[in-house]
Amino acid sequence: MGLGTLLRWIFSPCAGSQALDCRSGSLDTIKNVSDLHLVWTTGWNTCEIGEGCYETVILIQNGQELNLVVTKGCTTAINKEPQITRHRTGPGISIISYTHVCRHEDFCNDLSSTETIWIPPPVTAPGTLRCPHCLSTHGCDNVPEVCPAGTHCYSGILKLRGVGLSSNLRIQGCMSQSGCNVLNGTQTIGRIDVSENCNPGSGPQALECKSGKLEVVIKLSKLPLHWTTSWQTCKIGEGCQETMVLIQNGPEVNFVMTKGCTRDRDQKPRLTQHRTGPGLSITSYTHVCRSRDFCNDLSSTDVLWIPPPVTGTGTLSCPLCLSKDDCPKNPPEQVCPTGSTDCYNGLVELRGGGIFTDLRVQGCMPQPGCNLLNGTQTIGPIDVNENCSPQLVSKALKCQHGTLVTIREISELPLQWTAGQVTCEVGEGCQDTLMMVETGQQVSLVLTKGCTSIQDHKARVTEHRTGPGLSVISYTRVCRQEDLCNYLSTTAPLWAPPPASAPGTLRCPRCLSTKGCDEASEQVCPAGSTACYSGVLRVMGGEIITSLRVGGCMPQPGCNLLNGTRKIGPMDVSENCNPQLDTLTCHRGVMLKFSSSLAEEAVAWTSPGTQECEAGEVCQETLLLVDVGQKAILVGSKGCSKAGAQNAMGVSIYSRPPGVVIASYAQFCSSDLCNRASSSSVLLGSLPRPAAPRPGDLRCPVCVQFSGSCSRNTNFVTCPQGTTHCYNGNIELRGGGLSSTMSIQGCMTSSSKSLLGNSKMIGIFSAKEIHEGKKDTDTQLPNGVTSVSNLAWVLALGLSLALFCGGLCPPC
Known part of the structure; x- marks a missing residue:
């Protein structure tokens, strides 16, 4: 989404009201109970007129470990006296919270220690039960512990979401009763929403990542910067990314940060010094990870900013400017450091990851030319470009x-x-x-x-x-x-609040x-x-x-x-x-891709337009994969449909490895633009991933051809162990904007001579399989399925093939 929302109350200011200063910040840490009592400090913030100061503290004890969560800042909530709530007192896991909202003086949200809120739970005799133990935002070692008498084993994920706070806390331990209710029904603690999940499910899980962006030009003396971000739930298969760029020019720095989900491969944290000076310097940090939720958790410029070496002053003077607006006509000049030979004047464009910035830069450089970035064109999801010809800069708004x-x-x-x-x-x-x-x-x-x-x-x-x-x-x-x-x-x-009415x-x-x-x-x-x-x-x-x-x-x-x-x-x-x-609007389009890696690597699935459906129709999206080993075809369709149950989605595997693989993803849904899957990961995430089989003794021709037939001169391959015969047949597809025959040759197991079995429908497509040993008989389309075989669709498909294949599709 192009816009992220930042929720904030605003009260109508009262005459004579003054804005409060409040302590502001957040903390989420795990300590040993022996470290108590814990003490913390925070920053501060000037609130809007009418706002008060709030503070929320949560303590979760599990055995000898303690999770401390603190958040402070401004709020429009009504005043609330300090309140300590014991959500769970043990034996075993215990949870205590502290909430407070005040307006009587600046920095009234001044709690800075656990001393007044933490009371050691009563000592209880050990029982015979042993439970895995964990209190972590990362992984769990599942080390067993002896539980107090009268307890049960608990295992769950506690989600904490609030202003500047996003955490998934894994908890395993001993609890006074069974079930998934470590919070005793609590859903909100101060400004923190809390929920728990004791059934994370099997199979691939969607990651949650830190998400947000920051663009700021500040004085060098303000470093290091610290920040908090929001969060987002990614699509299955996506990872978390974080990218920071710091450009220093004299006493000022421009800092750019973006975090969120990505389809890029994992990449260990990488610090790159694109330019080290003297004069202008540029440093970046990039990281992509899938190891855990919120693994993109860098929250400070500490690792990014390295003070440049101190150099003497030279004789060259250059205009000094670092601005997201225009530089002044007569900018101040600086005496450049020793080693500077030229003055730089250019526009640096940063695009991507939610960042859209044009940065005007004037400063000192050790060589001439328009190469501030040392040839760098991409930093994480951000494309970078520079222009040193002002007359070429667009005058557009x-x-x-x-x-x-x-x-x-x-x-x-x-x-x-x-x-x-x-x-x-x-x-x-x-x-x-x-x-x-x-x-x-x-x-x-x-x-x-x-x-x-x-x-x-x-x-x-x-x-x-x-x-x-x-x-x-x-x-x-x-x-x-x-x-x-x-x-x-x-x-x-x-x-404005509506007037009260009876x-x-x-x-x-x-x-x-x-x-x-x-x-x-x-x-x-x-x-x-x-x-x-x-x-x-x-x-x-x-x-x-x-x-x-x-x-x-x-x-x-x-x-x-x-x-x-x-x-x-x-x-x-x-x-x-x-x-x-009432009718729906659906994404509409046909996709056709050829590659040898379509069963392993996800590809983008986009649609060129939308479609207004007829009354009673729903949206559909269907993805069909045929993989014969050396080559694979991916066919996709999005649009309106009368076929399929409303709000139905699933993956079907018709033919499994070893040998020819045929699988499909289909969704029928009943809200506007709900057929919005954007990559083939919706299908690949459910495919089996067997180890590479050993070669067998059988040799077969291997080919898959869309809208054509496999040649008799097709390459022969050695089939994997577990295959017993060669397949040679055709699958006719109708519907969803397609009317074509797919020719297939490959290795097969002994379980069936048919790739599709008895299946006649593949999502929106009606399918008729004709293979060696099967008589070609006419088959009626199922009721409710529209057969699209007119010339207009054939021509549309031809255009699609030309776009994807450049007019010349690769041979089998």
Whole structure:
């Protein structure tokens, strides 16, 4: 997603109110109980007017180990006296928390030691039970321990999520009762959300990674920098990456950091000095890992920044500038260090990993030329480029860019966000569009930012519906006066708490969802409500396609939530209150790939467009892999379908190794653009990975050909042990934008002469197999499956083949 959300309360300032200074920071560490009592220090932060100071401390003891979690900062929550809660007191695992919110003085959140909150649990006699022991954010050695009498074994993962905190704590130990309830039902401790999982499941698991970005130009004296980030759940097979770039120029440094998920291979932490001076210097740090959740956990520039060697001053003086904006016309000059021979003046572009920065650099260099980066073009996910010809720099406007579709509780408002950047076409302006739909205690936000060709207009707030009950508000603006002028970053200009209204007698189902409202809860409507609204609000445009299910209270009947509005900024909006007429939008496209490694290495799975479905249709995506050893074919289809059960997804393996492998992934789903799988990892993650078999005595021709036949001059190979005969046949595929025959030759086991068995459907594809020894008989397509064999689809497939193969597909 182009935009990440940073949630933050904002109170209406009271006259005469002063902003508080609060202690701020977070800590997550595991210590031995013998280290108690623990003492910590934090940084500080100036809050918004009306905000208070909070502090939350959690202590988890397991045997002789202790996990300490601390988070402090600003909050809009109401004041709360210091409170100690013993969530679990043992015997065995014990959990204690401390929460406090205050406003009576600066730095009132001043707890700095475990001394006042930790009490050693009572000593209990040992029992006969032995349980594995672990308290770790990494791995577990499963060393057994003797448990106190009357306990049971516990094994689970405790997830802690809060401001500046993301941790998966593995706990194994002794507990006073059985079950997955180490927290005694607690779900929130202060500003930390807590949950537990005692059944992590088998097979490949999705990693969780630190996620976020940072771009800042600061004084060198401010180093080292420390930071905290958010987190994200990756797709199965993805790893965690972290990339930092530090550019020093005289007394200033530009620091860039990005973290998140990646499909790149693992890479040990790598520190690279691209330029060491004298004068300008550039250092980077890159790391990709899959060893554990949140393995991309570097949180300081300590390992990145190495003070350059002290050198004497030379005779050359150069302009000094390090800025994400333009350098001044007459920048200050610096006396360059000894060894500098030339003045550098260029624009460094950084693109990727959520980073979109143009950095103006002027400084001292040891040689002439436009080569500040010493030939470096990529640092982690960031592409870097430099331009030392100002006349070549585009005059086009830069705009904030991104989209956001989210549903939140009203208690979380106002929201704040950050956006990426994009360079527009010459003449284009920047646009900001935000729409908010409120019902009950929930609110939906739809936000889009980017370039536009329409004329400028000042910020405009429109109340399309003001209630009582449902309300719809929008904000639009178009500007060209400066780069990044579409800088709306909070809902504060739009949203104000609705006026309190007395409850009426009408009750209506309440719903606000991009999925469905099968179990909508009822609400008592405010006085003045006369009808219940139930409809689908569709939004398309500005890189957004979404359908919002809305249910709530209205002052009059009818399907007119928007009061006739049909367009908000670049977004077309419409509503439908007849569920039978509701249709989906799905990703649409056909993919065909040839390679020898498609069964081992995931490839991207993209679709060129979208498709409006007919009433009653669902979205589908189907991926078929045929691997004969020396060559493999991957066929993909995305689009609308009447076939398959709604919300069904799975992997099928029709023919296993050794020999020919045929497997498929298919999903049928019933929400807009839900067929969004982006790589073949959705299939490869479920394939068997047997050890390489020894060669056998059988030799067979090996070939797989799409939309053609295997030649009799096909190469022969020695088959692996376990295969008993040669396969030679065809599979006809119909549907999903395809109408073609796949010719296959290869090694087979004795279990079957057929690759597909009795299977007639492969996701959206109807399949008919004709192999040696089987008579070619006509087969009717199953009911509900559309056979697409007309000339238009054949031509479309031909275009797809030309795009993927360059017009000349490789032979078998």
